[in-house]
Amino acid sequence: MRHILEVLSEGSDILTNALDRYLNIIVNQTLPKTRVKPQENVSEPWKTNKNFVGYLDTLDIILMEPCKHRELPDALMTEQYVLNITSEHAVNKLSAQTVWGILRGLETFLQLLYPTADEALHINCTSIFDYPRYQHRGVLVDTRHYIPVSKLLKMLDALSYNKLNVFHWHITDDQSFLYISKTYPELSQQGAYLLTYVYTQQDVAQIINYAAARGIRVIAEFDTSGHTRSWGEAFPELLSPCYRNNVPTGQYGLVDPTNNFTYEFMENLLTEVVDVFPDNVLHLGADEVEFECWQSNPGITAFMQTYNISSYVKLKSYYIQKIIDMSDKLNVTSIVWEEVFTNGVTNSGFQTLLSSCWYLDNLSGGGDGTKYYDCEPTDFNGNDEQKKLVIGGEACMWGEVVNEYNIESRMWPTASAAAEKLWSVKGVDPSSQAGHRLEEHTCRMNKRGIGTQPPNGPGFCEL
Amino acid sequence: MRHILEVLSEGSDILTNALDRYLNIIVNQTLPKTRVKPQENVSEPWKTNKNFVGYLDTLDIILMEPCKHRELPDALMTEQYVLNITSEHAVNKLSAQTVWGILRGLETFLQLLYPTADEALHINCTSIFDYPRYQHRGVLVDTRHYIPVSKLLKMLDALSYNKLNVFHWHITDDQSFLYISKTYPELSQQGAYLLTYVYTQQDVAQIINYAAARGIRVIAEFDTSGHTRSWGEAFPELLSPCYRNNVPTGQYGLVDPTNNFTYEFMENLLTEVVDVFPDNVLHLGADEVEFECWQSNPGITAFMQTYNISSYVKLKSYYIQKIIDMSDKLNVTSIVWEEVFTNGVTNSGFQTLLSSCWYLDNLSGGGDGTKYYDCEPTDFNGNDEQKKLVIGGEACMWGEVVNEYNIESRMWPTASAAAEKLWSVKGVDPSSQAGHRLEEHTCRMNKRGIGTQPPNGPGFCEL
Numbered sequence: 001m002r003h004i005l006e007v008l009s010e011g012s013d014i015l016t017n018a019l020d021r022y023l024n025i026i027v028n029q030t031l032p033k034t035r036v037k038p039q040e041n042v043s044e045p046w047k048t049n050k051n052f053v054g055y056l057d058t059l060d061i062i063l064m065e066p067c068k069h070r071e072l073p074d075a076l077m078t079e080q081y082v083l084n085i086t087s088e089h090a091v092n093k094l095s096a097q098t099v100w101g102i103l104r105g106l107e108t109f110l111q112l113l114y115p116t117a118d119e120a121l122h123i124n125c126t127s128i129f130d131y132p133r134y135q136h137r138g139v140l141v142d143t144r145h146y147i148p149v150s151k152l153l154k155m156l157d158a159l160s161y162n163k164l165n166v167f168h169w170h171i172t173d174d175q176s177f178l179y180i181s182k183t184y185p186e187l188s189q190q191g192a193y194l195l196t197y198v199y200t201q202q203d204v205a206q207i208i209n210y211a212a213a214r215g216i217r218v219i220a221e222f223d224t225s226g227h228t229r230s231w232g233e234a235f236p237e238l239l240s241p242c243y244r245n246n247v248p249t250g251q252y253g254l255v256d257p258t259n260n261f262t263y264e265f266m267e268n269l270l271t272e273v274v275d276v277f278p279d280n281v282l283h284l285g286a287d288e289v290e291f292e293c294w295q296s297n298p299g300i301t302a303f304m305q306t307y308n309i310s311s312y313v314k315l316k317s318y319y320i321q322k323i324i325d326m327s328d329k330l331n332v333t334s335i336v337w338e339e340v341f342t343n344g345v346t347n348s349g350f351q352t353l354l355s356s357c358w359y360l361d362n363l364s365g366g367g368d369g370t371k372y373y374d375c376e377p378t379d380f381n382g383n384d385e386q387k388k389l390v391i392g393g394e395a396c397m398w399g400e401v402v403n404e405y406n407i408e409s410r411m412w413p414t415a416s417a418a419a420e421k422l423w424s425v426k427g428v429d430p431s432s433q434a435g436h437r438l439e440e441h442t443c444r445m446n447k448r449g450i451g452t453q454p455p456n457g458p459g460f461c462e463l
Numbered sequence: 464m465r466h467i468l469e470v471l472s473e474g475s476d477i478l479t480n481a482l483d484r485y486l487n488i489i490v491n492q493t494l495p496k497t498r499v500k501p502q503e504n505v506s507e508p509w510k511t512n513k514n515f516v517g518y519l520d521t522l523d524i525i526l527m528e529p530c531k532h533r534e535l536p537d538a539l540m541t542e543q544y545v546l547n548i549t550s551e552h553a554v555n556k557l558s559a560q561t562v563w564g565i566l567r568g569l570e571t572f573l574q575l576l577y578p579t580a581d582e583a584l585h586i587n588c589t590s591i592f593d594y595p596r597y598q599h600r601g602v603l604v605d606t607r608h609y610i611p612v613s614k615l616l617k618m619l620d621a622l623s624y625n626k627l628n629v630f631h632w633h634i635t636d637d638q639s640f641l642y643i644s645k646t647y648p649e650l651s652q653q654g655a656y657l658l659t660y661v662y663t664q665q666d667v668a669q670i671i672n673y674a675a676a677r678g679i680r681v682i683a684e685f686d687t688s689g690h691t692r693s694w695g696e697a698f699p700e701l702l703s704p705c706y707r708n709n710v711p712t713g714q715y716g717l718v719d720p721t722n723n724f725t726y727e728f729m730e731n732l733l734t735e736v737v738d739v740f741p742d743n744v745l746h747l748g749a750d751e752v753e754f755e756c757w758q759s760n761p762g763i764t765a766f767m768q769t770y771n772i773s774s775y776v777k778l779k780s781y782y783i784q785k786i787i788d789m790s791d792k793l794n795v796t797s798i799v800w801e802e803v804f805t806n807g808v809t810n811s812g813f814q815t816l817l818s819s820c821w822y823l824d825n826l827s828g829g830g831d832g833t834k835y836y837d838c839e840p841t842d843f844n845g846n847d848e849q850k851k852l853v854i855g856g857e858a859c860m861w862g863e864v865v866n867e868y869n870i871e872s873r874m875w876p877t878a879s880a881a882a883e884k885l886w887s888v889k890g891v892d893p894s895s896q897a898g899h900r901l902e903e904h905t906c907r908m909n910k911r912g913i914g915t916q917p918p919n920g921p922g923f924c925e926l
Binding site: 144145146173174175176193194197367399400401402403404405406408409410446451452453454457458459460462 | 607608609636637638639656657660862863864865866867868869871872873909914915916917920921922923925
């Protein structure tokens with residue numbers, strides 16, 4: 001390959017940056033001693049190989065619809081691309097309607113390059129028309145231990161190497177509130193582990209921009225009505241006091257759904273969040289709610305009688321529905337965890353994301369990366385209409401036992417298996433045959449600086 | 464603390480280096496902005512604290528038996544020490560018979576220092592007489608994926624922070640032979656994953672010296688008769704050919720115990736190993752033996768008939784006993800895995816190491832560090848005499864799913880629990896109360912650069 005990447009069409013910053021980035025990977029990380037440009041006095045042993053048809057001098061990048069919109073990926077982005085690698089004198093090109101398709105095609109192009117012992121980079125002639133099976137291909141990352149921004153940026157690189165397009169940021173939980181709110185700075189001042197274990201507005205903007213440059217959406221999750229202990233550090237009135245024998249215990253439970261302050265607060269906070277996180281999807285959480293505290297609280301009981309709410313599940317529905325309505329008014333689409341659906345809060349007909357079989361914290365012994373291939377997003381009881389409502393899925397890196405030191409090796413290459421299942425056509429490869437490919441992709445990530453656990457047990461990467 | 468460590472007695476290199484090392488940790492890693500020496504114009508708010516009795520100006524280090532022997536730790540080393548921290552005008556001292564005791568006492572001294580918000584380092588007055596419950600306190604590290612030397616050195620640092628004194632190096636296995644033998648260089652040339660995934664003589668010497676400087680013995684394990692597939696790459700005649708219907712299948716099984724070459728080879732190799740690894744203990748492995756291949760081999764059957772060996776277990780015993788005898792002649796003590804004992808190979812009355820409840824690869828969800836406190840080395844059916852034969856234990860980091868990227872976070876702080884159980888008196892603390900201490904020690908290791916997984920789930924380290 002003499003000259004590597006040449007842009008024909010009007011470029012965009014995202015495209016220019018992506019070309020720089022991938023050129024750097026080719027030069028520095030694909031083959032340790034790659035000669036990008038053969039020198040005059042160096043032999044070219046590959047020329048005698050009967051399969052040699054010529055040098056790939058140029059790859060034309062053709063962006064068919066150059067950047068009409070502001071350059072942020074969204075739920076409707078098109079990612080398809082066409083990649084043609086032909087013999088020497090024909091045109092080698094990567095074309096796509098959108099910059100997002102070019103990004104995916106560049107990743108494929110790099111994955112097709114293979115170094116050989118003669119220190120050349122080879123690529124086979126090929127013609128590829130490719131697009132993802134699912135629109136929403138994400139990872140949930142729970143940062144409750146505080147994961148440094150530099151680690152999150154590196155994780156976004158890894159997402160792009162796996163053609164994942166959603167970073168679902170679980171940015172608050174019982175133990176820590178990590179987002180510095182402009183409206184309510186007390187939330188992190190009092191709810192974070194430390195004043196340094198937080199994400200500033202600048203951090204968030206940097207992460208959103210870095211993700212966008214890689215075709216990755218950032219979807220924030222501000223999880224209520226449970227998992228809000230840290231919110232209560234600054235705003236105890238947000239939470240429902242717990243009682244024993246009609247006397248307050250000093251403990252707090254779920255968000256207090258009877259209090260006007262709760263809804264004013266949530267509206268102010270979500271208004272800010274929708275402004276700061278430009279994606280038009282917002283995650284409202286609503287998982288794992290324990291009702292004991294509500295049950296003990298006489299004010300809650302009175303409220304339920306007044307409003308004729310016959311169960312605590314319905315009281316949760318009452319609260320969540322108000323938050324969903326709030327999100328609707330803010331012109332964002334809301335996502336909630338499945339139990340809101342199974343508890344009857346939402347109506348059927350909603351779009352669905354699969355994550356339950358891709359919980360990365362279920363590590364068992366490790367070296368079991370291929371088991372994540374056994375997860376098929378449409379394997380549930382439902383008719384074709386219902387299965388069409390599945391728009392994708394997420395690999396979930398819950399954070400109870402994950403910190404800055406082990407998050408990278410625990411996520412990869414396990415999340416790669418989910419990524420491939422979400423991109424490729426159904427049933428493309430059973431888990432029994434995926435091991436070698438996962439091994440190869442792991443080595444590719446290692447060369448690019450991503451520290452992985454071993455995908456399948458013993459094994460090694462060729463240098 | 465005005466002047467920190469001052470050596471009174473005749474120093475040794477080990478002592479001098481340890482003082483440099485620990486002084487560096489105090490200055491750079493114990494408190495981010497510690498003022499080692501208060502400046503004239505800086506207020507000293509701690510002086511008004513009613514518990515303030517003065518500065519710790521000097522810690523005298525008293526080595527009572529200065530370095531009579533060559534300075535390598537061994538199975539009989541003494542590690543006890545006395546540490547006195549008193550009020551300002553009395554003598555503050557750390558004394559021990561041996562340099563190994565000084566090393567352990569220095570670690571304790573550092574652990575007693577605690578930073579406070581006023582940016583001072585504090586220490587409480589105390590008087591400590593301390594020594595380990597068990598002589599042998601180790602970790603097994605299985606390097607089959609190849610762990611870079613720099614990572615192993617860092618691991619030795621971590622061992623010293625936990626007062627562990629044995630690095631049991633599982634340096635060969637089925638998949639790779641990582642030691643470059645002077646006698647049989649073909650072993651790693653053909654049996655390693657890559658020619659760069661090996662440990663040179665210089666690497667081994669560096670590791671042994673680095674360990675010795677921290678009071679850590681390096682015990683090599685050259686595991687036979689199973690787990691030797693990699694040995695067979697260069698020396699197939701070492702292994703027993705497998706047969707089907709009396710025809711060789713081309714596969715190889717366990718070491719061939721009928722072949723004189725096997726014993727000549729092992730004698731040459733072990734003679735070298737005993738020379739390269741100065742510790743007078745050698746691990747011979749002998750675990751997890753599958754007999755199918757021996758059973759299929761007519762030569763093995765004929766040999767057993769000739770020598771009146773009535774079972775495959777006894778044939779294994781025949782082989783292992785010859786290797787143990789070989790080790791005896793080389794004047795080293797041999798260690799074998801427990802099943803050799805339970806299979807009746809060795810006689811009773813042998814010293815015992817516990818490891819079964821400290822297998823670090825049994826991770827389950829993680830965040831379960833305290834469960835390793837539930838392991839008591841004498842909790843087995845046996846009389847007092849038998850229990851006295853327990854000389855210690857090892858936390859085992861088996862390597863199937865562990866590589867350079869996840870070994871550190873998977874080992875720590877889990878191995879710290881085993882380390883404390885092996886040092887402290889029996890029953891000192893149940894697992895239910897160990898969590899906070901494990902958390903504190905994890906933060907201490909983090910500050911010193913050791914990347915750990917979270918010990919107990921959510922939580923954080925004060926900076």
